[in-house]
Amino acid sequence: MATAYVASHFARASNVTIGLDLMRELNIGPEALGALTGAFFFGFAAMQIPCGFLFDHYGPRRTVTGMLILATIGGIIFVLAPTWPILLSGRALMGAGFGAMLIGTMLVITRWFPPDRFSTLSGMVLSIGLLGNLIATTPLAWASQAYGWRAAFGALVVFIALAAIAIWMIVRDAPPGHPFLERTPEPPRQMLQGLLEVLRNRRLWPILVLNFCSYACTFTVQGLWGGPYLREVHGLSPIQAGNVLLAAVIAYQMGMLAFGPLDRILDTRKWIAVGGNLAVVSLLAVMALAPQPPVWVPIGAILGIGFLSAASTMVLTHGRGIFPDRLIGRGMSTMNTAVMLGVACMQTLSGVILGAYEPLASGARSETAYRALFCVLTVVLLTAIAIYSRSQDVKPSDEMRARAKSA
Template sequence: MTEECRTAPKGYGYRWIVWAIMLASYMVVFFHRLAAAVVRQNLVDDFGLSGSAFGSLASMYFYAYMVMQIPVGYLADSLGARATVTFGMTLAGAGSLLFGMAQGTTLLFAGRFLVGIGVSTVFIATLKVLSMWFRERDFGTLSGVTNLVGSLGGVLAQAPLAWAVAAFTWRTTFVAIGALSLLLGGLCWLLIRNAPADMGLAPLNAAPPTRGKPSLAEGFRAILSNWRIWPAALFYASIMGIYLAFSGAWGISYIEKVYGLARPAAAAIASYIVFGAMAGGIMTGGLSDRIGRRKPVILTMTALFCLCLTPLVFWNGGMPPQALLRPLFFVMGVTSTAFILTWAVAKEINVPRYTGMAVALVNTVAFGGAALITTAMGVILDRMPDAAPLVQYRALFSFALACSLFGIACALLIPETRCRNITVAAAEKG
């Protein structure tokens, strides 16, 4: 983060309060994103879920997130972050309460889906806030910091959640997180301001003059016709999809069944991929901003991510030494954060007034990919009911490795923006 970012003109200090409440909300997003893996056995015991049914339940979050990205992008660009996130956190709280109190699978799935709809509002609105309250040159770094702090919620959804479930039951835990979400919704309305102009301050970033609210049709015609956004979106889908499928659905059960560990111990090991994502989040955005390039960072980290998957397929039939798991998962987490830079790329290849919708498009593709990857892994397990756990999970990680190789192919087509909005730069030259 640059010195200029830390020492903005007088009156802009309130942006740290705005960002802080957004970060607190984003922690709840990550908690729900990864929590299903910890309570998988509880849900199987209480509701009799099969592997594919659990994969579908875990994916309900991603499907809801995917469906809501384009509406949320438009709302963030038109109504602003304040109203959008307040509504989202309130709905997420209601969904978590429903999930925790569900007595049948219909309400269980409905609660998970409502949570996904609610939390889908937070990230795009956060990026919109960053684009309004902070300098453009700090966007990659601040996006990484946002991901890092949000990942703390993912850490809470690993070993701490396993301990909470053991102590208070999974139902009580999800009811409590629902109440917290409702509280955060109220704080969002009270504290968030959409832009410096809401407090009588001048904008920090230059942008082409615009009139009125952005047009949804006009915005998406411009974004969809921009071929450069599609490689970024597909890359994001493949790499983040693998990361979320592992950390949010299948990683803990892999360690439990293949290595014979109890759930809290398995969750503690699996949490290293989240720790890695936290470290990578701040490192990835900062490194890219510092060198003034996006693509070299994306390609290098994705290649390393692919290498990290190979021991789970080829080493001892997919069972590397247990002592290797923590460092392996940590590096997987670090390198998976290459997808963070797709947010910056989406912002930098489209007209600034459509930032929310551009990020919404790549998120729609990405979470659709995450849902399909997570569900596909459940189907793979169901089709191998009599196979040993090691054979089953080797098949899962072979599929993940194939997806990561597809991600590298997409990364090769991502344009280099040199960390600035190329539409604004072109207009200035013209």
């Protein structure tokens, strides 16, 4: 499942590399590119609550396999699309199909491993998935120049189809004897009541706020405008910008491995998330406030944001700890809805912000436009951290004591 997750990360991050190519080929502006990028996340977010029901009723194996078939169909439409509206539809379907991947994988981890291993194993899964981000940088830039972006996405479609087959044949929902395998599936009305129980949990709401904003702000740099910014403001070539983004993804993977075990070492999740996100705010502020910096400054900031972006996974781990097993599917899907809806909204808003500034004679966006975008990201993330800081922590030691008592 972690290997299949690579395809999701590749699809969501690809526009940072081929975005300018899409704008030229389809004759669209930054607003349309932002909407195209956001469509993936709107589709992704739209499927989170339905997938939560499907996870709790049918299990992750059947749910993920079925959704990957939908992603395959979306990928075919994307590859063959002659116009922007059809391309948009294909990308939205891909997002919807990939909407089951992360939570399905985390549910399998939850049911096969003890709770104090969840953060570490989730970090490993996300680190493997980030190989998709790696492939979406320099390798995609090279493949796009050599064969065209449509051929690259054709290879992705084949990979998705093979992943669906592999998951159906290999994955099992839970180990033998697990209560999930012996459960009586809830009727639809009871499942809806469970969702309402999740939404009424007051401990969830400050977590949802940071879920909505954290990944949205970092991905806007890492997954959409970081590459165009380096090319249009600092004059880097597509391959050079791709190399920077490649290094940022490697930094993100290192961050996943570094942040994963910290909750067990420090016995906190909330304050790890707060500290990591505050560090991201400081780097975004540098990009927003430094006029005409030497190129190593934004490169260093982008690499730092890549490493520190891993702190957003601690927010998801924090939220997982407030739900009982019978509500984990719906609870985690609700949290992931906030994550992906936040990204979708921020991608769309970012295109509007850049589009509000008059382009240069060359057609490129100005440094002022990009700095305005980074300023908005700084303020949004800082506000979300302030709200999240009022949440109640869930310590790994408390979870282990509770599990020992129930054993």
